[in-house]
Amino acid sequence: MSALPDTPVLAWLGDDFTGAAAVMEVFAFADLPAVLFLDTPSPERMADFPRMQGIGIASMARTYSPARMERDLPAQFELLAQTGARLVQYKTCSTLDSAPHVGSIGKAMDIGAAIFGATTIPIMIAAPEMRRYQAFGTLFAGTDAGVFRLDRHPVMTRHPVTPMDEADVALHLAQQTDIVIQCLDLETLAEPSRACAMLKAGKGGVTIDQMGPQDVRAAGALLWNGHNRFVVGSQGIAYALVAHFQKIGLLQHAPTVSGIGRAERMAVVSGSVSSTTADQITWALDNGFADIRLDVTQVCGGDLANAEARALELALQSLVHGQVPIIYTARGPDDPAVAQLRAAAGDQLVQVNDDIGAALGRILEQLVDKAGLDRAVVSGGDTSGHVCKALGIDALTAAAPTIPGAAICNAHGRASPLTLALKGGQMGSRDYFGWVLDGGGER
Known part of the structure; x- marks a missing residue:
């Protein structure tokens, strides 16, 4: 051939x-x-x-x-x-x-x-x-x-x-x-x-x-x-x-792919409880990202809407002040919120996790529409599915690389342009969120 x-x-x-x-x-x-x-x-x-x-x-x-x-x-x-x-x-x-x-x-x-x-x-x-x-x-x-x-x-x-x-x-x-x-x-x-x-x-x-x-x-x-x-x-x-x-010569080695430039306004949502993501959140907070915890323990008490509204309000305020909000559910597997949620959810844990993912999706959708985000990051494989559905995205094409498996993508299906990075909980360098903010690119 x-x-x-x-x-x-x-x-x-x-x-x-x-x-x-x-x-x-x-x-x-x-x-x-x-x-x-x-x-x-x-x-x-x-x-x-x-x-x-x-x-x-x-x-x-x-x-x-x-x-x-x-x-x-x-x-x-x-x-x-x-x-x-x-x-x-x-x-x-x-x-x-x-x-x-x-x-x-x-x-x-x-x-x-x-x-x-x-x-x-x-x-x-x-x-x-x-x-x-x-x-x-x-x-x-x-x-x-x-x-x-x-x-x-x-x-x-x-x-x-x-x-x-x-x-x-x-x-x-x-x-x-x-x-x-x-x-x-x-x-x-x-x-x-x-x-x-x-x-x-x-x-x-x-x-x-x-x-x-x-x-x-x-x-x-x-x-x-x-x-x-x-x-x-x-x-x-x-x-x-x-x-x-x-x-065998059917494909040439591709040239180095550069980044797409720093985002004007970006937000991060995370539903991951991995220690890798916890380290990335710590790096982000140490580098000026706004610290916003979604209180997931309220899900089982029926107060998810209030927790969601509070997180959205804080995120919008941080964007006004030029910060990148990072809305997260936990900082690693040892975060007390993880054990509290499991105990409260009981045999409904799968449904509760779905509810949390959907809430993160709604928060990010509101941030994109109200604050005019041009880039977003989602941490957590299951969370990513909920968020993409909430954003009304129907297709992705690659825009710029970061670490293998977590590139910045062009989101299709929305009226306004949006670049989006999706990463599994255990994926990424410690400075991953900053790398995406700067536009990615091989390094």
Whole structure:
């Protein structure tokens, strides 16, 4: 093949908004045009973004029950299949956020296997570019303090909804599906003929190890040259495809991407309780951002509207004084508000979290409309979905990079221009919010 096909290379359904956007940015900054739709698009809306090599749909499937997945995912998979994309991906988190009862990756695999007639499903969770590694089936993730096995990771073991207690990818997913899952390990990946034969002969799911650039290129070749249209995994799939295309000359190495300039008026909302986000909030407050806590304990007492109104009032005042408001629900997993909310919510925690995300969305929507924001940041994968819906955004395209997986994007569907950065709770440098304020750009 001397050129990439005219049809899309990859179509994907993201299990949350931040992760879905991460795939889009990998393609866009490699000079492969890509768009992410924030709801199932009409044919007319899809036609507004012609000649895309990557087409994604963001969902909130990470918060869905298996029954909700059965209702919603088939139609979205079928729409992506109709794009003619060579590969169709169910995009998971690179830290495997999922459980049998919520955000089940295994259930998504069951649904996708039925729709695509897949007897073998490549599973690529690792993304070494983001310090997500898989070795002999075990997943590792990097932090400022080092690289940890996922079941010993200081953030993921304390996730508020899906705390991680199993680092073996196949064993974790075996709790969610009856599909038999095996591992294509580093030794097999190093021998292309063996790796290809394993995917051809395999029955069920096959997790793919990756530790470094050579593995990434080999994994990309395996996916592109294989016969498995339905794939499951993180943005590591997009990175692997790009690396393979560059190696064989189908794609040139993209030039450095610059920033888009400092925002005139920006706000940040955060529904994350991760320690990473807590460090970012501390940096922001130390650097002049306005400290505004949304009192989430009022949700269970029926006073969410009052807490929401108070946070909005303080945020508007801070913008008048030239500050960037940062409206947050907690400062890390040890914040007393986290335990208080869990105790008060009881078995309604999922609904309460949805209510909080919706409140943050309404606050940001009011700030954009009343204060004329030209840029916004959302921290938290689940929160991002609620916020984008509140803002009336229906599509994103990449504008400027920051850290991998949390670019600044152009928001489409609104009358007034808006750039938006979405980041998962555990993502980003300590100065991430300041980096976005300054307009991003590689550094």
